[in-house]
Amino acid sequence: MIKVTVKIEGMMCGMCEAHICDTIRRAFPDAKKVSASRKHGEASFLTESRIDEEALKKAIADTGYTFVSVLSEEYKKHGLFGR
Numbered sequence: 550m551i552k553v554t555v556k557i558e559g560m561m562c563g564m565c566e567a568h569i570c571d572t573i574r575r576a577f578p579d580a581k582k583v584s585a586s587r588k589h590g591e592a593s594f595l596t597e598s599r600i601d602e603e604a605l606k607k608a609i610a611d612t613g614y615t616f617v618s619v620l621s622e623e624y625k626k627h628g629l630f631g632r
Contacts, residue, residue, distance in 0.1 A: 550595050552624035556617035557609060560587035568612060576608040590617075595624055 555573075560566055566585040569592050573583050577600060585592035602619050609616040 550597065550624040550626065551599065551621050552593060552595055553600055553605075554591055554593045554620045554622075555605065555609065556591050556619070557585075558590060558615040558617055560585065560590065560614060562587065565614070566592075569609070569614065572608050572612050573605075576604060 557569060560569060566587055569585040570583045573580055573592060573594055577594070577596060579598070580594040580596050583592070583594040599621065602621075605619060606616045
């Protein structure tokens with residue numbers, strides 16, 4: 550699994566967070582555990598394969614928010630109690 554973290558500017562409320570999550574789900578149907586935080590200015594999700602960063606940037610920009618950066622890293626699932 551790959552964890553993708555996207556830095557985004559312009560989220561101001563819970564509806565903004567929901568809008569970003571819906572946008573990611575539409576752009577990447579295999580995305581799992583999609584979440585967004587206006588407080589941290591980021592969204593994150595898990596995926597089985599590498600994503601097209603340009604497609605992600607375009608999807609975010611098309612919603613009216615500002616794409617800042619993206620970080621993709623290997624995600625290791627932790628067992629029970631984080632072990």
